[in-house]
Each structure stands twice: as structure tokens, then as C-alpha cells.
Amino acid sequence: MIIYNQTLTITSAGNRVSYHDITEKIREIVEQSTVKDGLCVVASPHTTCSVFFEEYSHDKNYAxxxxxxxxxxxxxxKVVPRxxxxxxxxxxxxEHTKFGVELPKEKMRTEGTDLVPDKRSLLNTEAHIKGTFIGSSETFIIENKELQIGKVGYIYFVDWxxxxxxxxxxxxxxxxx
Known part of the structure; x- marks a missing residue:
């Protein structure tokens, strides 16, 4: 049995919800794993992020x-306003606000910044709720070295x-x- 791990680093937009199509990166990781038949789990360790599977929509807005x-x-x-x-x-x-602003700088570096957040940045309750609604992971079947996601299925990472x-x-x- 093969167990293969890899971590993708994704930079969020910061001024809006950030969607990232990671489908091709996941396909590359499956190929690198040399697994012929098995499972691929894609997960976010962040409580304000989700991984989901959806049809690719060709049309895009200006963002x-x-x-x-x-x-x-x-x-x-409409359900969970910002x-x-x-x-x-x-x-x-x-109590949570006190904890958030007193986090050691080393902990913050793992999230991509050297700055301890100000109190305003902790007002992200909707991001936590949306992350809970959508979920933090997806599991896919690998069959004959191919990710079984069909022709229009895409894998997305979103930072709420x-x-x-x-x-x-x-x-x-x-x-x-």
C-alpha cells in the first residue's frame, strides 16, 4: 500500500471570498503518487476554508x-451575511478576541503573515459558518491512475x-x- 502526502499553498485575495480551481494540481499529485487504484482526500485544515466539487462554469464575472x-x-x-x-x-x-490578538507571531507565520491580527480582522464569523456549511474536505476515487471526476467536475478550494x-x-x- 502506498500513502502519499502533499501540501498546496494557496494565497487568498483578502478583500473578497477567494475561489481557487485546484483540479490540475490534484491531477498532478495523483500522477506523482504512482497509485493505480485508491482514494484521494483533499482537505483544508483551516476553519474558514472549504474544499468542494462542482461543475466548471465557463462564464465569469469581472473579478x-x-x-x-x-x-x-x-x-x-442571504443566509449568513458578512x-x-x-x-x-x-x-x-x-475571550476569543483576547486569544486572537495575543497569538504568538510564530503561529501567525503559518497563516502567511508576520502580523498579529487586529480586533477587526477577527470579525469573520460568517466565514466560519460558511466553512461549516460547505465542509472542509472531499474524497475522490482513483481508478487506473485517473481521478474519477468526470468531464465537467472540478475541485475548488475556497477561503471564505x-x-x-x-x-x-x-x-x-x-x-x-
Whole structure:
């Protein structure tokens, strides 16, 4: 049995929800793994990010987002509006805010910045809820060295947090023979 791991680093936009088509990168990782038949797990270790599987939408808006992504944003915004002020949601409460602004700088470097966030950047409750709704991982079948995602299926990594630019990680693990 082969177990193959790789980590992708993805930089978020910081000023809007960031969608990243990672399909070709995942195909390359499957090829590098030398697994003929098995499973490929694609996961985010971040609580404000998701991995999802969707049809590629050829049309895009001016920001480069596919129309299905724009539609998803519009639907989710109705259910979970962007957190713009303290008290709009219970989270972040005073204890969490204290924890967030006192994080050691080394911890922040793993998220792609040397700066400890200010209190405003902690107002990302909607990003946590959207991450929970959509989920943090997807599992795909590998058959005859090929990712079984059909002709129109694409794999996306999304960062729901709009408050700052960050380097995010996407973990890929392939298990098989």
C-alpha cells in the first residue's frame, strides 16, 4: 500500500471570498503518487476554508469568479451575511478576541503573515459558518491512475474569510496501490 502526502499553498485575495480551481494540481499529485487504484482526500485544515466539487462554469464575472461561485456567494450571503460589526453575531466573544490578538507571531507565520491580527480582522464569523456549511474536505476515487471526476467536475478550494490576505494550506493524501 502506498500513502502519499502533499501540501498546496494557496494565497487568498483578502478583500473578497477567494475561489481557487485546484483540479490540475490534484491531477498532478495523483500522477506523482504512482497509485493505480485508491482514494484521494483533499482537505483544508483551516476553519474558514472549504474544499468542494462542482461543475466548471465557463462564464465569469469581472473579478474572475465563475457564475456558479457568484450564485453560491449570493445564496450564502442571504443566509449568513458578512460580519461587519461587533455584536452582529455572538462570535467572537471577549475571550476569543483576547486569544486572537495575543497569538504568538510564530503561529501567525503559518497563516502567511508576520502580523498579529487586529480586533477587526477577527470579525469573520460568517466565514466560519460558511466553512461549516460547505465542509472542509472531499474524497475522490482513483481508478487506473485517473481521478474519477468526470468531464465537467472540478475541485475548488475556497477561503471564505475576506478580512486579510493569507497563505492557506490544502492537504492532499492519496492512499492505494
Amino acid at each position: 474572475g469568479d465563475e457564475y456558479l461561485q457568484v450564485d453560491l456567494n449570493n445564496v450564502l450571503e 460580519c461587519l460589526s461587533e455584536g452582529q453575531y455572538y462570535h467572537p466573544g471577549p 474569510d475576506q478580512n486579510r490576505v493569507r497563505n492557506r494550506q490544502c492537504k492532499v493524501q492519496i492512499i492505494g496501490q
